[in-house]
Amino acid sequence: xxxxxxxxxxxxxxxxxxxxxxxxxxxxxxxxxxxxxxxxxxxxxxxxxxxxxxxxxxxxxxxxxxxxxxxxxxxxxxxxxxxxxxxxxxxxxxxxxxxxxxxxxxxxxxxxxxxxxxxxxxxxxxxxxxxxxxxxxxxxxxxxxxxxxxxxxxxxxxxxxxxxxxxxxxxxxxxxxxxxxxxxxxxxxxxxxxxxxxxxxxxxxxxxxxxxxxxxxxxxxxxxxxxxxxxxxxxxxxxxxxxxxxxxxxxxxxxxxxxxxxxxxxxxxxxxxx
Numbered sequence: 405x406x407x408x409x410x411x412x413x414x415x416x417x418x419x420x421x422x423x424x425x426x427x428x429x430x431x432x433x434x435x436x437x438x439x440x441x442x443x444x445x446x447x448x449x450x451x452x453x454x455x456x457x458x459x460x461x462x463x464x465x466x467x468x469x470x471x472x473x474x475x476x477x478x479x480x481x482x483x484x485x486x487x488x489x490x491x492x493x494x495x496x497x498x499x500x501x502x503x504x505x506x507x508x509x510x511x512x513x514x515x516x517x518x519x520x521x522x523x524x525x526x527x528x529x530x531x532x533x534x535x536x537x538x539x540x541x542x543x544x545x546x547x548x549x550x551x552x553x554x555x556x557x558x559x560x561x562x563x564x565x566x567x568x569x570x571x572x573x574x575x576x577x578x579x580x581x582x583x584x585x586x587x588x589x590x591x592x593x594x595x596x597x598x599x600x601x602x603x604x605x606x607x608x609x610x611x612x613x614x615x616x617x618x619x620x621x622x623x624x625x626x627x628x629x630x631x632x633x634x635x636x637x638x639x640x641x642x643x644x645x646x647x648x649x650x651x652x653x654x655x656x657x658x659x660x661x662x663x664x665x666x667x668x669x670x671x672x673x674x675x676x677x678x
Contacts (some may be wrong), residue, residue, distance in 0.1 A: 408438050409437050410437070410500045410501070410571050411437055411439070411473075411497060411498075411499045411500050411501075411502070411676065412432050412435065412437065412438045412439070412499060412500065412501045412502075412503060412567070412661075413434060413439050413441065413482045413487065413490050413501070413502045413528065413533075413664035414428055414429055414432060414439065414440045414442070414492070414498040414503050414504075415440075415441055415442045415443075415486045415487055415490070415506060415524045416428075416442050416443075416483065416506070416507065416520075416521060416524070417443065417446075417447045417448050417449075417450060417482075417483040417504070417507065417519070417520025417523070418446060418447075418448060418464060418507060418508055418550075419442060419443050419444065419445055419447065419480075420440075420442045420443065420467075420476055420478040420670055421447045421550060422442075422508070422550060423433075423550060423551075423552055423554065423556060424505060424506035424507060424508055424520065424540065424554070424556050424559070425440065425442055425505075425506070425512075425561065426467065426469045426508070426582070426614065427506055427556030427557065427560045427563075428503060428505055428506045428538065428556075428559075428560060428563050429469050429474060430469050430472075430560060431505060431560035431561065431564040431567075431581065432471075432563065432567055434527065434562065434564070435567055435568055435571060436500070436501075436571065438474075439477070439490060439494065439495050439499070440467070440474060440475075440476035440477065440660075441462075441476070441477040441486045441487070441489060441490035441494055442476065442477075442478065442479065442486055443461075443477040443478075443479055443480075443481060443482060443483055443485075444461075444463070444479060444480050444481075444617075444634070446481055447482050447520050447598065448507075448508075448509075448520055449455075449518050449519070449520060450482045450483060450484075450520035450523060451484075451518055451519065451520060451522075451523040452462055452484045452522075452523035452526050452527055452535065453482050453484060453523065454473070454482065454484055454485055454488075454523075455481075455482065457624055458480055458482065458485055459481070460479070460480055460481055460485070460489065461479075461480040462477050462479050462480070462489060462494065463477070463478045464476070464477060464478075465477075466476050467517065469480050469647050470646075474657045477489075477490070477494055481635060482520060482523070482674075483520040483521065483523055483527075484520075484523050485526035486523075486524065486525055486610060487502060487524050487527040487528050488527065488585060490580030491528075493533055493643070495503040495651060498531070498533065499528075499533055500529025500533070500534075500571055501533065501536070501567060501570055501571055502524070502525060502529075502531075502533050502534070502535040502536070502537070503525075503536050503538065503563065503567055504521045504522070504524040504525040504535065504536065504537045504538070505530075505536075505538035505540075505559075505584075506538045506539065506540055506556050506559045506560065506563060506586075507519070507521040507537075507538065507539035507540065508540065508542060508554065508620055509539060509540070509541070509542045509647050510539050510540070510541040510542070510585050510590075510607075511537065511539045511580065511583065511585065512585055512601075512602065512607050512639075512641045512644060512645075512651070513601065513602040513603070513605045513606060513608075513639075513640065513641050514601075514602070514603050514604070514605065514606055514607075514639050515519040515606070515607055515608050515624055516601055516655070516672060519537070519539075519540055521537045521538075521613045522537045522581070522583060524537070525537035525655075526580070526581055526639055526657060527656070528581075528623070529580035529581050529657055530657060534568060534570040534574075534575060535580065535581045535586065536563070536566055536581065536582045536583075536584060537581055537583045537655075538559060538562065538563045538566075538584045538586070539583075539584070539585050539586070539599060540554070540556060540559040540586045540588065541578075541585065541587050541588040541644060542554065543588045548570045550650045558586060558590045558591055558592060558594070559586040559590075559641075561592045562584055562586055562590075562596065563584070563590075566582055566584055568651070570582070575610075575659070578656045578658060579654040579655075579656065580656050580657045581654070581655040581656075582633045582652060582653070582654060582655075582657060583601075583640070583643045583651075583652070583653040583654075583655055584596075584650065584651070584652050585640055585651040585652075585653075585657045586604060586646055587649070587650065589623040589648065590650060591650070594648070594649065594650055595604070595649050595650070596649060596650035596651075596652050597643050597647075597650070597651065597652065598641045598650065598652050598653070598654070598675035599638060599639055599640040599642075599653050600638050600639050600640070600653065601639065601640055601653055601655070602635055602636060602639035602640055602641040602642070603614065604640060605634070605639070606629075607628060607629075607630065607636060607641055607647075608626035608627070608628060609625070609626060609627050609628070609629045610624050610626050611625055611626070611627065612625075612660055613625040613666075618646050630645050630646075632645075639677060640653045
Protein backbone atom coordinates (compact mmCIF):
# COMPACT_ATOMS: atom_id res chain seq x y z
CA UNK A 405 0.00 0.00 0.00
CA UNK A 406 1.46 3.34 -1.06
CA UNK A 407 2.20 5.68 1.82
CA UNK A 408 1.63 8.62 -0.53
CA UNK A 409 -1.94 7.61 -1.24
CA UNK A 410 -4.49 9.36 0.95
CA UNK A 411 -6.14 7.12 3.54
CA UNK A 412 -9.90 7.61 4.01
CA UNK A 413 -12.01 5.97 6.70
CA UNK A 414 -15.65 5.58 5.70
CA UNK A 415 -18.36 4.75 8.21
CA UNK A 416 -22.06 5.40 8.83
CA UNK A 417 -24.88 4.77 11.28
CA UNK A 418 -27.26 2.90 8.96
CA UNK A 419 -25.12 -0.22 8.95
CA UNK A 420 -22.68 -2.01 6.70
CA UNK A 421 -25.35 -2.96 4.12
CA UNK A 422 -26.66 0.55 3.51
CA UNK A 423 -26.72 1.70 -0.14
CA UNK A 424 -25.79 5.17 1.10
CA UNK A 425 -22.50 3.76 2.38
CA UNK A 426 -21.82 2.11 -0.96
CA UNK A 427 -22.55 5.36 -2.81
CA UNK A 428 -20.06 7.19 -0.60
CA UNK A 429 -17.41 4.51 -1.20
CA UNK A 430 -17.83 4.84 -4.96
CA UNK A 431 -17.60 8.65 -4.75
CA UNK A 432 -14.48 8.60 -2.55
CA UNK A 433 -12.54 5.91 -4.44
CA UNK A 434 -10.85 8.36 -6.86
CA UNK A 435 -9.44 10.34 -3.92
CA UNK A 436 -7.49 7.63 -2.12
CA UNK A 437 -7.63 4.25 -0.41
CA UNK A 438 -11.01 3.84 1.27
CA UNK A 439 -11.33 1.63 4.34
CA UNK A 440 -14.95 0.81 5.16
CA UNK A 441 -15.67 0.11 8.83
CA UNK A 442 -19.31 0.46 9.81
CA UNK A 443 -21.75 -0.93 12.36
CA UNK A 444 -22.88 -4.49 11.76
CA UNK A 445 -26.45 -3.42 12.59
CA UNK A 446 -28.63 -0.35 12.10
CA UNK A 447 -27.52 2.26 14.68
CA UNK A 448 -29.40 5.43 13.81
CA UNK A 449 -29.87 7.86 16.68
CA UNK A 450 -26.87 6.60 18.64
CA UNK A 451 -25.01 9.93 18.75
CA UNK A 452 -21.42 9.47 19.89
CA UNK A 453 -22.33 6.69 22.32
CA UNK A 454 -19.84 4.02 23.41
CA UNK A 455 -22.05 1.41 25.14
CA UNK A 456 -20.25 -1.21 27.21
CA UNK A 457 -22.72 -3.81 25.92
CA UNK A 458 -21.27 -3.72 22.37
CA UNK A 459 -19.48 -6.99 21.57
CA UNK A 460 -16.72 -5.39 19.46
CA UNK A 461 -16.57 -8.34 17.06
CA UNK A 462 -15.14 -7.37 13.67
CA UNK A 463 -15.89 -9.46 10.59
CA UNK A 464 -14.70 -8.97 7.04
CA UNK A 465 -17.39 -8.80 4.39
CA UNK A 466 -17.21 -8.49 0.64
CA UNK A 467 -19.46 -5.84 -0.85
CA UNK A 468 -20.23 -5.43 -4.52
CA UNK A 469 -20.21 -1.70 -5.26
CA UNK A 470 -20.83 -1.12 -8.94
CA UNK A 471 -18.30 -3.22 -10.84
CA UNK A 472 -15.87 -3.34 -7.92
CA UNK A 473 -15.68 -5.70 -4.98
CA UNK A 474 -14.73 -4.15 -1.64
CA UNK A 475 -13.53 -5.66 1.60
CA UNK A 476 -15.44 -3.99 4.41
CA UNK A 477 -15.34 -4.42 8.17
CA UNK A 478 -18.61 -4.96 10.03
CA UNK A 479 -18.18 -3.84 13.62
CA UNK A 480 -20.28 -5.02 16.53
CA UNK A 481 -20.80 -1.56 17.93
CA UNK A 482 -21.96 1.99 17.34
CA UNK A 483 -20.73 4.37 14.63
CA UNK A 484 -18.34 6.02 17.11
CA UNK A 485 -17.04 2.62 18.18
CA UNK A 486 -16.55 1.70 14.53
CA UNK A 487 -14.27 4.71 14.18
CA UNK A 488 -12.36 3.70 17.30
CA UNK A 489 -11.83 0.13 16.13
CA UNK A 490 -10.82 1.31 12.66
CA UNK A 491 -8.25 3.81 13.93
CA UNK A 492 -6.84 1.55 16.67
CA UNK A 493 -7.00 -1.91 15.10
CA UNK A 494 -8.00 -2.06 11.44
CA UNK A 495 -6.14 0.64 9.54
CA UNK A 496 -2.36 0.40 9.18
CA UNK A 497 -1.97 4.15 9.75
CA UNK A 498 -3.98 7.12 10.93
CA UNK A 499 -6.51 8.13 8.26
CA UNK A 500 -6.20 11.47 6.54
CA UNK A 501 -9.98 11.91 6.55
CA UNK A 502 -13.05 10.39 8.20
CA UNK A 503 -16.28 10.40 6.22
CA UNK A 504 -19.57 9.41 7.84
CA UNK A 505 -22.60 8.71 5.61
CA UNK A 506 -24.31 9.00 3.32
CA UNK A 507 -27.16 8.95 5.81
CA UNK A 508 -30.77 8.08 5.04
CA UNK A 509 -32.42 11.31 6.19
CA UNK A 510 -31.34 14.77 7.20
CA UNK A 511 -29.57 15.70 10.46
CA UNK A 512 -30.40 19.32 11.23
CA UNK A 513 -31.18 21.62 14.13
CA UNK A 514 -30.84 20.45 17.72
CA UNK A 515 -31.07 16.82 16.58
CA UNK A 516 -27.43 16.95 15.55
CA UNK A 517 -26.33 15.58 18.92
CA UNK A 518 -28.63 12.57 18.45
CA UNK A 519 -27.22 11.63 15.05
CA UNK A 520 -24.94 8.62 14.84
CA UNK A 521 -23.72 9.98 11.52
CA UNK A 522 -22.49 13.16 13.19
CA UNK A 523 -21.32 11.20 16.25
CA UNK A 524 -18.96 9.10 14.14
CA UNK A 525 -17.51 12.21 12.51
CA UNK A 526 -16.99 13.81 15.93
CA UNK A 527 -15.20 10.67 17.10
CA UNK A 528 -12.83 10.99 14.16
CA UNK A 529 -12.33 14.68 14.94
CA UNK A 530 -11.41 13.76 18.52
CA UNK A 531 -8.40 11.94 17.01
CA UNK A 532 -7.43 15.18 15.29
CA UNK A 533 -8.63 13.89 11.91
CA UNK A 534 -10.62 16.13 9.55
CA UNK A 535 -14.14 14.74 9.26
CA UNK A 536 -17.30 15.07 7.19
CA UNK A 537 -20.83 13.95 8.02
CA UNK A 538 -23.09 13.72 4.95
CA UNK A 539 -26.86 13.25 5.03
CA UNK A 540 -29.49 13.11 2.29
CA UNK A 541 -32.97 14.49 2.94
CA UNK A 542 -35.68 11.92 2.29
CA UNK A 543 -39.09 12.81 0.84
CA UNK A 544 -40.51 10.08 3.10
CA UNK A 545 -39.56 9.28 6.70
CA UNK A 546 -38.26 5.78 5.97
CA UNK A 547 -35.01 6.48 7.79
CA UNK A 548 -34.47 2.87 8.87
CA UNK A 549 -35.01 1.30 5.46
CA UNK A 550 -32.51 0.30 2.80
CA UNK A 551 -34.61 1.35 -0.14
CA UNK A 552 -32.60 1.21 -3.35
CA UNK A 553 -35.08 3.64 -4.88
CA UNK A 554 -33.23 6.45 -3.09
CA UNK A 555 -30.81 8.17 -5.49
CA UNK A 556 -27.55 8.94 -3.67
CA UNK A 557 -25.65 10.14 -6.74
CA UNK A 558 -25.92 13.86 -5.99
CA UNK A 559 -25.07 13.34 -2.33
CA UNK A 560 -22.10 11.30 -3.57
CA UNK A 561 -21.03 14.22 -5.73
CA UNK A 562 -20.99 16.60 -2.76
CA UNK A 563 -19.28 13.97 -0.60
CA UNK A 564 -16.43 13.84 -3.08
CA UNK A 565 -16.39 17.62 -3.52
CA UNK A 566 -15.88 18.42 0.16
CA UNK A 567 -13.68 15.39 0.82
CA UNK A 568 -11.28 16.50 -1.88
CA UNK A 569 -10.96 19.94 -0.28
CA UNK A 570 -10.35 18.57 3.22
CA UNK A 571 -7.68 16.22 1.88
CA UNK A 572 -5.88 19.13 0.23
CA UNK A 573 -6.34 22.04 2.63
CA UNK A 574 -6.42 22.37 6.42
CA UNK A 575 -9.61 23.76 7.88
CA UNK A 576 -9.53 26.89 10.07
CA UNK A 577 -9.02 26.45 13.78
CA UNK A 578 -12.15 25.23 15.61
CA UNK A 579 -13.67 23.61 12.51
CA UNK A 580 -13.58 19.93 13.43
CA UNK A 581 -16.43 18.55 11.29
CA UNK A 582 -18.22 19.68 8.15
CA UNK A 583 -21.87 18.65 8.34
CA UNK A 584 -23.35 18.46 4.84
CA UNK A 585 -27.11 18.25 4.26
CA UNK A 586 -28.27 17.52 0.70
CA UNK A 587 -31.88 18.23 -0.38
CA UNK A 588 -33.77 15.29 -1.84
CA UNK A 589 -34.22 17.09 -5.18
CA UNK A 590 -30.66 18.43 -5.42
CA UNK A 591 -28.45 18.10 -8.47
CA UNK A 592 -24.69 18.70 -8.77
CA UNK A 593 -25.59 22.24 -9.85
CA UNK A 594 -27.51 22.96 -6.63
CA UNK A 595 -25.69 25.74 -4.74
CA UNK A 596 -24.27 25.09 -1.31
CA UNK A 597 -24.09 27.60 1.50
CA UNK A 598 -22.44 27.79 4.90
CA UNK A 599 -24.99 27.71 7.70
CA UNK A 600 -25.37 27.74 11.45
CA UNK A 601 -27.05 24.98 13.40
CA UNK A 602 -30.59 25.95 14.32
CA UNK A 603 -29.89 24.97 17.91
CA UNK A 604 -33.05 26.41 19.48
CA UNK A 605 -35.33 24.56 17.10
CA UNK A 606 -36.48 20.96 17.05
CA UNK A 607 -36.86 19.66 13.50
CA UNK A 608 -38.00 16.18 14.47
CA UNK A 609 -40.71 16.72 17.06
CA UNK A 610 -40.94 13.72 19.40
CA UNK A 611 -44.20 12.21 20.60
CA UNK A 612 -45.05 9.17 22.69
CA UNK A 613 -46.60 6.34 20.70
CA UNK A 614 -48.12 4.00 23.27
CA UNK A 615 -51.28 1.95 22.88
CA UNK A 616 -51.61 0.53 26.38
CA UNK A 617 -50.44 1.01 29.94
CA UNK A 618 -47.01 2.33 30.86
CA UNK A 619 -45.90 -1.22 31.60
CA UNK A 620 -46.64 -2.21 27.99
CA UNK A 621 -44.15 -1.66 25.14
CA UNK A 622 -44.10 1.87 23.79
CA UNK A 623 -41.96 3.99 21.51
CA UNK A 624 -41.01 7.61 21.05
CA UNK A 625 -41.73 8.51 17.43
CA UNK A 626 -41.10 11.77 15.60
CA UNK A 627 -42.78 14.00 13.07
CA UNK A 628 -41.36 16.94 11.17
CA UNK A 629 -42.70 20.37 12.05
CA UNK A 630 -41.14 23.44 10.46
CA UNK A 631 -42.50 26.98 10.49
CA UNK A 632 -40.28 28.97 8.10
CA UNK A 633 -41.15 32.23 9.88
CA UNK A 634 -39.65 30.92 13.12
CA UNK A 635 -36.45 29.49 11.64
CA UNK A 636 -33.32 31.70 11.32
CA UNK A 637 -32.60 32.30 7.65
CA UNK A 638 -28.90 31.48 8.10
CA UNK A 639 -29.61 28.08 9.68
CA UNK A 640 -29.20 24.55 8.34
CA UNK A 641 -32.96 23.92 8.57
CA UNK A 642 -33.85 27.03 6.55
CA UNK A 643 -31.27 26.51 3.82
CA UNK A 644 -32.21 22.85 3.39
CA UNK A 645 -35.96 22.92 3.88
CA UNK A 646 -36.94 26.36 2.56
CA UNK A 647 -34.25 27.47 0.12
CA UNK A 648 -33.49 23.91 -1.04
CA UNK A 649 -29.73 24.47 -0.92
CA UNK A 650 -26.99 22.15 0.28
CA UNK A 651 -26.45 23.23 3.88
CA UNK A 652 -22.83 23.03 5.06
CA UNK A 653 -22.40 23.58 8.79
CA UNK A 654 -18.97 23.77 10.47
CA UNK A 655 -19.06 21.98 13.82
CA UNK A 656 -16.65 22.20 16.72
CA UNK A 657 -15.83 19.78 19.51
CA UNK A 658 -15.73 22.82 21.78
CA UNK A 659 -19.28 22.97 23.11
CA UNK A 660 -18.55 25.86 25.46
CA UNK A 661 -21.37 28.38 25.45
CA UNK A 662 -20.57 31.73 23.82
CA UNK A 663 -21.93 33.58 26.85
CA UNK A 664 -20.12 36.56 28.37
CA UNK A 665 -18.30 35.00 31.33
CA UNK A 666 -18.52 38.20 33.34
CA UNK A 667 -22.30 38.30 33.02
CA UNK A 668 -22.60 34.63 33.94
CA UNK A 669 -20.25 35.08 36.89
CA UNK A 670 -22.48 37.82 38.30
CA UNK A 671 -25.56 35.66 37.82
CA UNK A 672 -24.06 32.66 39.60
CA UNK A 673 -22.32 34.41 42.47
CA UNK A 674 -24.06 33.96 45.80
CA UNK A 675 -24.76 37.31 47.37
CA UNK A 676 -24.17 37.69 51.06
CA UNK A 677 -27.32 37.95 53.11
CA UNK A 678 -27.63 40.99 55.39
